[in-house]
Structures are given as C-alpha cells and as structure tokens.
Amino acid sequence: MNEFRTTCPYCGVGCGVIARQDDASGQWSVAGDKEHPANYGRLCSKGSALAETLDLPHRLTAPKIRQPDGALQETDWNTAMDRIAEGFRRTIEEYGPNSVAMYVSGQILTEDYYVANKLMKGFIGTANIDTNSRLCMSSAVAAHNRAFGADTVPVSYDDLEQADLVVLTGSNTAWAHPVVFQRLVAAKERRPEMTFVVIDPRRTATCDIADLHLPLAPGTDALLFNGLLVALAQAGKLDMDFVHHHVDGFDETLAAARHDAPDIETVAQRCGLPQADLERFFDLFAKTERTVTLWSQGLNQSASGTDKGNALINCHLATGRIGKPAMGPFSITGQPNAMGGREVGGLANQLAAHQGFTPADIDRVARFWQSDRVARAPGLKAVDMFKGLQDGHIKAIWIVATNPAFSLPNANQVRAALAACPLVVLSECVENTDTAAFADILLPATTWGERDGTVTNSERRITRQLPFIAPPTQARHDWQMICELGRRLGFAQAFDYPDSAAIFREYAAMTGFENAGSRDLDISAFAQLDKAAYDALEPSRWPQPADRPAVEPFSDGRFFTPNGRARMIPIHAKGPASPLNPAHPLRLNTGRLRDQWHGMTRTGIVPRLMTHFSEPTVSVHPSDAARFKLRGHQIARLGNAHGIAYARVLLDDNQRPGSLFMPLHWNHAYARHGLVNALVNGVVDPVSGQPEFKTMAVWAEPYPARWFGFALLAPEFADRTPTDWPGDYAVTIPGANHHRIELAGVDSPDDWLDWAKQQLSTPQTEGDATPQWIEFADPGSGRFRIAQIRQGRLDWVLHVTPDSRAVDTDWLAGLFAEDELSPAMLADLMAGKPAGVQDDRGPIICACFSIGRNSLLKAIADEGITDVKTLGECTQAGTNCGSCIPELKLLLQTAGTTAGSKEPA
Incomplete structure (x- = not known):
C-alpha cells in the first residue's frame, strides 16, 4: 500500500485523512487518520466517500478562451496568461487599481490565499480581494475583532468535550460538522452528567443530544443572549473581579441588555419560547462554570450577525468564562480553510497576518513585502464587489475555486453582473459550474488529492494537505497561476517561489515580523522549515512563536486591543431584515444537508450520497401545508421579488410554524429552478458585510403541474442538463450505472414518443447498432412510456404520468447493469412495473x-x-x-x- 496523510476538503472540522493505494489494483481508498487530533479516525459520510470523487466528471484539463460566438476554445497556458495579464494591465492603466478584483474561496489552501492577497493588496494596490468565507464566517470575525481586538478563536475541540454545559446555537452540528457532533456524543457517553442546550428554530438532528431545545423565533438570538446577561446579573453570577481587571464596556452593555430584555417574561414572549424553558436555560448557564457556547451560520448569516455574536460573547466575558479550559465562545467555521484565509488577509477589510488598515499595519506590511504599492484602505466586500461588476466600477475579475453565480445572494442579479463584466477569469477544476457559463477565460486548477499546501481548521490547527495523485497534465495550482500573473505584471521578484513550502515560510515569517506578542497570530517557529520538514509538519495549533513560549490566547487575561482589555459591546437586538407581509407571509431558512457539500461538485457524483435527499426539498410544518394547500411529495413554488424556486414538499412537524427550510445545494447543473439563493435579497450586516440567508420573506403555493415524469439514462446518454428537458421542474440525480431525471410541467411536447426519440437518441454513425423502441401511449389518461434498447442493452427509459405518486425505480435502475435484457425484462418495461414482488427499501x-x-x-x-x-x-x-x-x-x-x-x- 502507498499511504499518505492529508486532510478532508469539506467542512471546517479539518479531519485528518489517510489515502491508500492498493499496489495490485491501483485503487485508492480513504480512512480517518486515527492520530489526527481533530477527528481521531472519525469521518462523516462525505469524507468516507472521498475516494469515489477522485475522477471528477466535466474535469477542466486545459485553458479555454471564449470566442466571439460564445463557444469555448482550448488554448495553451502562455496564450491564456497573456490575455489575462493584458486585460488586467490595460484595465488598471485606464481605470486605476480599484477597477480590478479577485474573488477567492475557503476551498483553496493557505499558500494560494497568501499569494493572491499579496498580489492584489501588496503590488496591484487594491484591496478588492474578498472570499466566499464572507458568506459564512465574516460576522464571527467582526465580533471577535470588536471584543478581543483580533480574530481569535479561544476554544478547542478538547474544550468542547471537557465542558459540563455545551450550548449549540445557530448550528445543526450533526449535519454541518458531523465529526464534532460525534465527538460530543462520545463525550456524553463517557460523562453522562454533561448537559446540552440546542437553540434553533427547527428541531434538527442535533437535538438528538439536547437536554433542552429552545425553538426560538427566527432572528431573536441577540435578544435571547441579552436576556441571559440580565438574568446572570440578577442572579449575582457575574465575575466582577474579571470584569474589573480585564473588560471594558460592562456598564453600557448591561444597560443596553436591560433596555432590550427587562425581564424574562418579555424575552420569552418576544422569542416565542415557554418561560419555564427559558428559566431552565438561564439557570443552567448561571450555575455551570465550564460552559462552551458553539455557534455557526444560524447567527452569522444575518443582517445583524455581528451583534448576535457579540451578544453571545458578552455573556462569556461578564462571567469570566474565557481563556480557561472547557469554557469560552466557539465560532465553528464552515469551509475547510476559512480560518487559513482569514489568517492571510483573504477578506477585503484585512491585511495579511491578522493586520488591518491602520497606518502602522500598512507600513509594516509594506516594509515586509518591500512594496510601495500596498493598498491603503479596505476593498469591496463580496456583495458590493458584484454590484461593482454590474455598475461598471469593476471591469476585470478573477474568480478562484468558487461559484458565485450559485452561492451569492440575489443570484439572478449576480449572473447579470458577470454577464456585464468585460473580463471574467475563472480558475476551476470542473467546467460545468454556473459561473463557468459567464467566464471569458477558464483555467484548469488542481483539486483535492493533487493540491499541495496547508489548511487551518476551526480550532486554529494547521495541517498539511499533501498531494498523492498526479493532476491532469495542464492543471496548475492556484498559487502558480497567480504568481504567473504577478510576474507578467512586472513583479517577478516578489512572486518567484519554487514551491508551496517557500510561500509557507514567507507567510510564517510575516506573522512574527515585529510581533513580540503584540498580535495573536504568530507561527514564526515554522519560518525556517525546509521542504522535508514542511512535508512532515504535524497538525499544530497556533500560536507557534519562534522567540517565546506559546501561550493559549486570553489565558493570561490579556487581549489584543490597544489597552489589552476585552470589550463588551452594547447590543440592541434587531429583528429579521425582511419583514413579513400578506404577500410574503413565510420565513425561508437555508442550510446544508448531511451528505452534500455546497454545489455538489464532488458529493453529487457519488450515488450513495444522493440517496438521502436526491431532489430540492422544502420542509413545511403540517399546519402551514394545510394553510397554503401544499401536499407532501408534490411540488411547491416559492418566491418573492428576487426570484422563484421549485422544490418537493416535505411535511415536517419539526419545523417551526410559519417557517420553511430549503437546502442550498441545488444549482443549475442539477436542477432547473432549485436555486434557493435566487430568493435571498442581498441585505448585509453593516459591520461584517455578511448577507442574511436565514430569514427571507417568501410566498409558497402548489405548482399546478399537469404532468409528471422521470427518465433513467445510461451514462453515455446522461450529458443533458436540466434545461434540456421539458417542464419547469427538472432535476438530475446521478446513479451508479445510470442517471435519473425527475420532471414536472404545465406545458408538454405535442407527442412525447416523438420528442423522446428526437431528443434522447444520439445521432447514428456508420456501424452503430440500430435502436429498438418499446412504446406505450395512452393520451386520454396522460400516460406514456418509452425505452430505447441497442444490442440488448437498455439506453434510456422515460415515464410520464398525470400524477405525482412516488415511484420505486430501483428495479428499472437494475436493468442498466444487464448485458442483455431477457424477454421477461422487456415485458416489465412494456408494463411499466416488474412482474415479481419487489421490496421497496424506502427513502x-x-x-x-x-x-x-x-x-x-x-x-x-x-x-x-x-x-x-x-x-x-x-x-x-x-x-x-x-x-x-x-x-x-x-x-x-x-x-x-x-x-x-x-x-x-
């Protein structure tokens, strides 16, 4: 066996992975790394399937340039980079540095992030570089900076396991961070006295470990924590000695909380919670010193997400529960390298190494990089950056390893912005993303298994991500592409790196440059690593200074503000940014599923990961379903002024009445109208710039489909996109040896049998076997069945019916594995059902x-x-x-x- 230690490319847990190649077969397998301190051998369903994603369909293998007729044409690297450099240089010369931008991703490695930030902020001279981490964790960053003077996460996974009370708020940890959840479950088994409180409008899978679930009204998180602060003060449970010596802003903050939450009755009424449950939570927090409060997107993805984070942090500062084992506020990151990006200045309002746009920091960065071009002010954050594309202020953008046409709010407006931009460059590993449709130049990037660098997980742990397979011949690392642009723009000396180890050494040295303990981030102990030591780097939590012993942040009561004291921030709770009204009476919440990752570029190609939820769904409380005439399994249409989405109705009494939940994963590659971000309005937090994704006001109605259908296709026929099918609802579902398409519509082809033969059959060439069709048509009842067979093998099958009954297609899927269909199988195809009794395994x-x-x-x-x-x-x-x-x-x-x-x- 060849064996490599690396890290999982999914969420911010940062699990260690062992990739093994069998000497005889050459096949790769993956397992959890039992020695990695993030997961100790555990992997979630996504991580367990990583070996099945090494061969990505639609892989981009060569640079491509869009021609005047809209077609993409392969080219060589020299031509592509000439075109990019010429476009960026001409734009900068004519319109200035702020006319160009870069939009990067928590999917790339720290070394990629570092050179991108260095090029844009250090040498082009614009801070117009932002990251898709703006969409998930920037409110936590802003809350940390306001409270601590730095973006410091003061808690580890070990602290979570050792706490006596764990509060999980705005986080479906069981699905979004499954390995952390598994660690909590195991800790509870070892220590049954542990207590868990889950705060979430929905009753999610995370509530499985909850001793108390608080299904608060959407958007009332800050009010809840203001109420907690008031209750702690009334109970005499504040640590006034800690506050006196280490905290500013206490009096103003408590006064603001008392104004918002004068008594528990008011908080219970406004949060929509039973007063007894609220009293129990306040009492648990008051009497349990070893408390960790974990939060994620449910708080961050809000127009007041920074305030929500600070309201939570205020409770820990007021009780002195920070900088000590098994206690503290814990923001858990969404992407594998969201933390690494924050460290090297990936956000538009930061400079590298946790430095800001103060005169002292700008001067320090300029001297370290030996550049007189360093940006002097923050750049455009993600939402404003794409508004800049639309209004013409930004005329050239390079997008790296992300899909903003899918992931940004107000997705239809983002598509219009991309279409309006004169130069859109996209470096990606696949070429069928929603954003790729708008790219003028596509660059083939390496992907997981091929990349070489480091990532930092949610607990500040840096881990090597080692390459173990060779990339396609022309694919390059993102740092290599970006450095090439830097050289072509005239900055060759600053971007002359032989490998990723050299970039890491420079970054490590920068963290220690004129630091001496004044800044939280310091990994200067790694600044002298040679390539062998870099490859062998063990998972390590920062700080790792070269000139002094490492100290766990805040354990000495010192913070990174100018006076060394933490700051409590007065919070006046705000409600959701989108008000409900008779035309938009429901709140729409968005989020992740258990087995899927973002736009499903990887997870969507693994058939078993598509079985838990295979279509866009909208979870609806039965009372709301009755109110709006929605029926289970039928299709609903959701909308507001920004867009429309279609989804299967899932009746769920774990939903809070008045609220809907729709997963975020379905983009145009998988569903025609499954894009939930088309409904998100783009309102952002004024401090962090993070958009609100959780409380959109929408309407919902039954989709008046007149016909329903499904098709199963052999792989060679499965290259059709959802837009190639009739009907408003078309969803592609990859299978093991076939693809399934779920369909519904109002208008239909005049002749289904003729449409199928014309649209699904491939043009015949000389030597091809003549296809055979099995057909059934009953126009009166609206039922049609047609299948194509060649040389005894099934090519495709299409069923159309007038109703939306769930149909078991397992028996049909099995026919695609047959080398030749028997007469009995052909008879089953004609009948539309198997003759024998089949056990339906269910969802x-x-x-x-x-x-x-x-x-x-x-x-x-x-x-x-x-x-x-x-x-x-x-x-x-x-x-x-x-x-x-x-x-x-x-x-x-x-x-x-x-x-x-x-x-x-």
Whole structure:
C-alpha cells in the first residue's frame, strides 16, 4: 500500500485523512487518520466517500478562451496568461487599481490565499480581494475583532468535550460538522452528567443530544443572549473581579441588555419560547462554570450577525468564562480553510497576518513585502464587489475555486453582473459550474488529492494537505497561476517561489515580523522549515512563536486591543431584515444537508450520497401545508421579488410554524429552478458585510403541474442538463450505472414518443447498432412510456404520468447493469412495473450502506429492536460514519417498539 496523510476538503472540522493505494489494483481508498487530533479516525459520510470523487466528471484539463460566438476554445497556458495579464494591465492603466478584483474561496489552501492577497493588496494596490468565507464566517470575525481586538478563536475541540454545559446555537452540528457532533456524543457517553442546550428554530438532528431545545423565533438570538446577561446579573453570577481587571464596556452593555430584555417574561414572549424553558436555560448557564457556547451560520448569516455574536460573547466575558479550559465562545467555521484565509488577509477589510488598515499595519506590511504599492484602505466586500461588476466600477475579475453565480445572494442579479463584466477569469477544476457559463477565460486548477499546501481548521490547527495523485497534465495550482500573473505584471521578484513550502515560510515569517506578542497570530517557529520538514509538519495549533513560549490566547487575561482589555459591546437586538407581509407571509431558512457539500461538485457524483435527499426539498410544518394547500411529495413554488424556486414538499412537524427550510445545494447543473439563493435579497450586516440567508420573506403555493415524469439514462446518454428537458421542474440525480431525471410541467411536447426519440437518441454513425423502441401511449389518461434498447442493452427509459405518486425505480435502475435484457425484462418495461414482488427499501437513511427506511422498519419489527446499537448490528446502519444515528433514533421512537430488545438472529 502507498499511504499518505492529508486532510478532508469539506467542512471546517479539518479531519485528518489517510489515502491508500492498493499496489495490485491501483485503487485508492480513504480512512480517518486515527492520530489526527481533530477527528481521531472519525469521518462523516462525505469524507468516507472521498475516494469515489477522485475522477471528477466535466474535469477542466486545459485553458479555454471564449470566442466571439460564445463557444469555448482550448488554448495553451502562455496564450491564456497573456490575455489575462493584458486585460488586467490595460484595465488598471485606464481605470486605476480599484477597477480590478479577485474573488477567492475557503476551498483553496493557505499558500494560494497568501499569494493572491499579496498580489492584489501588496503590488496591484487594491484591496478588492474578498472570499466566499464572507458568506459564512465574516460576522464571527467582526465580533471577535470588536471584543478581543483580533480574530481569535479561544476554544478547542478538547474544550468542547471537557465542558459540563455545551450550548449549540445557530448550528445543526450533526449535519454541518458531523465529526464534532460525534465527538460530543462520545463525550456524553463517557460523562453522562454533561448537559446540552440546542437553540434553533427547527428541531434538527442535533437535538438528538439536547437536554433542552429552545425553538426560538427566527432572528431573536441577540435578544435571547441579552436576556441571559440580565438574568446572570440578577442572579449575582457575574465575575466582577474579571470584569474589573480585564473588560471594558460592562456598564453600557448591561444597560443596553436591560433596555432590550427587562425581564424574562418579555424575552420569552418576544422569542416565542415557554418561560419555564427559558428559566431552565438561564439557570443552567448561571450555575455551570465550564460552559462552551458553539455557534455557526444560524447567527452569522444575518443582517445583524455581528451583534448576535457579540451578544453571545458578552455573556462569556461578564462571567469570566474565557481563556480557561472547557469554557469560552466557539465560532465553528464552515469551509475547510476559512480560518487559513482569514489568517492571510483573504477578506477585503484585512491585511495579511491578522493586520488591518491602520497606518502602522500598512507600513509594516509594506516594509515586509518591500512594496510601495500596498493598498491603503479596505476593498469591496463580496456583495458590493458584484454590484461593482454590474455598475461598471469593476471591469476585470478573477474568480478562484468558487461559484458565485450559485452561492451569492440575489443570484439572478449576480449572473447579470458577470454577464456585464468585460473580463471574467475563472480558475476551476470542473467546467460545468454556473459561473463557468459567464467566464471569458477558464483555467484548469488542481483539486483535492493533487493540491499541495496547508489548511487551518476551526480550532486554529494547521495541517498539511499533501498531494498523492498526479493532476491532469495542464492543471496548475492556484498559487502558480497567480504568481504567473504577478510576474507578467512586472513583479517577478516578489512572486518567484519554487514551491508551496517557500510561500509557507514567507507567510510564517510575516506573522512574527515585529510581533513580540503584540498580535495573536504568530507561527514564526515554522519560518525556517525546509521542504522535508514542511512535508512532515504535524497538525499544530497556533500560536507557534519562534522567540517565546506559546501561550493559549486570553489565558493570561490579556487581549489584543490597544489597552489589552476585552470589550463588551452594547447590543440592541434587531429583528429579521425582511419583514413579513400578506404577500410574503413565510420565513425561508437555508442550510446544508448531511451528505452534500455546497454545489455538489464532488458529493453529487457519488450515488450513495444522493440517496438521502436526491431532489430540492422544502420542509413545511403540517399546519402551514394545510394553510397554503401544499401536499407532501408534490411540488411547491416559492418566491418573492428576487426570484422563484421549485422544490418537493416535505411535511415536517419539526419545523417551526410559519417557517420553511430549503437546502442550498441545488444549482443549475442539477436542477432547473432549485436555486434557493435566487430568493435571498442581498441585505448585509453593516459591520461584517455578511448577507442574511436565514430569514427571507417568501410566498409558497402548489405548482399546478399537469404532468409528471422521470427518465433513467445510461451514462453515455446522461450529458443533458436540466434545461434540456421539458417542464419547469427538472432535476438530475446521478446513479451508479445510470442517471435519473425527475420532471414536472404545465406545458408538454405535442407527442412525447416523438420528442423522446428526437431528443434522447444520439445521432447514428456508420456501424452503430440500430435502436429498438418499446412504446406505450395512452393520451386520454396522460400516460406514456418509452425505452430505447441497442444490442440488448437498455439506453434510456422515460415515464410520464398525470400524477405525482412516488415511484420505486430501483428495479428499472437494475436493468442498466444487464448485458442483455431477457424477454421477461422487456415485458416489465412494456408494463411499466416488474412482474415479481419487489421490496421497496424506502427513502435512504444510511447513505454509507444504502439502507432505506422501510428496510430498517422491517428489521425493527421482525427483531424487536429498541436501540441503535442492536439496529446497527442487525443492518449495519450507523456503523460507519455515524451521521445517520439521530435519524435511526427517531425511527426507533416512531416505530413504537416496546422495551426489551430481542437479540438479532
């Protein structure tokens, strides 16, 4: 076995991964690294499937330039880089440095981030470089800077496990950060006295470990924490000695909280919570010193996200619960290198090494980089940057490893902005993203398994991401492309790096430059690493200074403000930015699913990861479904002034009435109208610039489809996009040996059979086998079936019906694995159903082993199972990554089994 230690490219947990190649077969496999302190061998369903994503479809393998007719044409690197350098140089000369921009990503490595920031802010002289981390963690950054004087996360995963009380707020940790959740579950098993409070409008899978769930009204988080601060003061549970010696702003902050939350009755009423539950939470927090409060997008993705973060931090500062083991506020990052990007100045309002745009910092950065061109002021943040494209202020942009046409709010406006920009450069690993459709120049980038650098996870831990497979011949690392632009713009000496190790050494040296403990980020101990030592770098939490012992931040009571004292920030709670009204009576929340990652470039190609949720869904409380005439499994249309989205209705009494939930993952590569960000209005936090994604005001109505259908296609026929199909609802679902398309529409082709033959069949060339068609048509009832067979093998099958009944297609999918269809199989195709009795496994619960709900219920009933462990022993469900365990527990409860489990046979 060839074996490599690297890191997972998904969320900010930063799990260590062992990639192994079998000497005989050449096949790669992955496993969790049992020695990595982030995960100790655990992986979630996404991480467990990484080996299945090494061969990405639609891989971009050569530079491409868009021609006047709109077509992309392959070119060589020299021509592509000449075109980019000429475009950037001409634009800067004519309109100035602020007419160009770069938009980067928490997916790239720290070394890529560093040179991008150095080029834009240090040598081109504009701070118009921002990152998609602006969309997920920038409010936490702003809250840290306001409270601590630096973007310092003062908590580790070990602190989480050792705490006596863990408060999880605005975070469905079980799905968004599954390995952290698994660590919490294991800690609870070791220490049953641990207490968990989950604060979330929805009852999510994370509530599986909750001793108390507070389903607060959307947007009332800051009010809740203001109420907590008042309750702590009334109970005499504040640490006034710590406040006196280490904190400013206490009196003003408590006064603001008392104005907002004068009593618990007011807080309970405005938050929509039972007063008894609120009293219990306040009492738990008051009496439990070892408390960690973990938060994520539910707080950050808000027009007042910074205030929400500071309201939470205020409670820890007022009680002195910071800088000590097993206590503190913990912002957990969304992307694998969101933290690394923040360290090197990836945000438009920062300079590298946690420095800002103060005169002293600008001077220090200029001297370190030996440049007189350093930007003097913050640049445009993400939302404003793309407004700048639309209004013409920005005339050239380079987008790196991200898909803003999908991920930014007001997605339709972003597409218009990209279309209006004279020069759009995109470096990517695949060429079928929504943003690629607007790129003038596409550059082939390396991807996971090929990249070479470092990432920093949510607990400030730096880990090497080692390459273990060779990239396509023409693919390059992002840092190599960016350095090439720097050289062509005349800055060759500043961008002459032989490898990523040289970049890392320079970055490490910069963190220690004129630092001496004045700044939180210092990894200067790594500034002398040679290539071998860099490759062997062990996972390490910063700070790692070269000239003094490392001190855990705030453990000495010293903060990074000018006077060394923390700041409590007076907060006046604000409601959601989008008011409800009769035309828009519902709140729309967006977020992640358990088995998917962002735009599904990787996870969407793994069939078993598409089985848990295979289509865009909208979760609706049954009372709202009745109110708005929505029915389970049917299609709903959601909208507001910004756009429209279509999704399958999922009835869910865990939803808070009046609120909807729709996953963020479906883009135009997978669904025609599944883009939830088309409904997000782009209102941003005035401090952080982070958009509000969680409380959009929308309407919802049944989609009046007149027909429904599905198609299954062999891989060679599966290159059609959702826009190639009739109907408003078209969703592509990759399978193991086929692709499935779910369809619905109002208007339909005049002749379905003729449409299928014309649109699904490939042009015949000499020597091709003549296709055979199996056809069934009943125009009166609106039912059509057609399948194409060549040389005995199934090419594709299309079913159209007048209703939206869920259809089990497993038997049809199995036909694509047959070398030749038997007469019985052909008869089944004609009949539209198998002759034999088929067990329908139901919706998939365990993605690792493709185990469905019906199969699990049968096992529970047949074996009398009452606990998850026995269910796993019987079916394997939950025994690999463990991400499905909360759903297994819920299934056991709903199955109504009696106590006294029967041992499986």
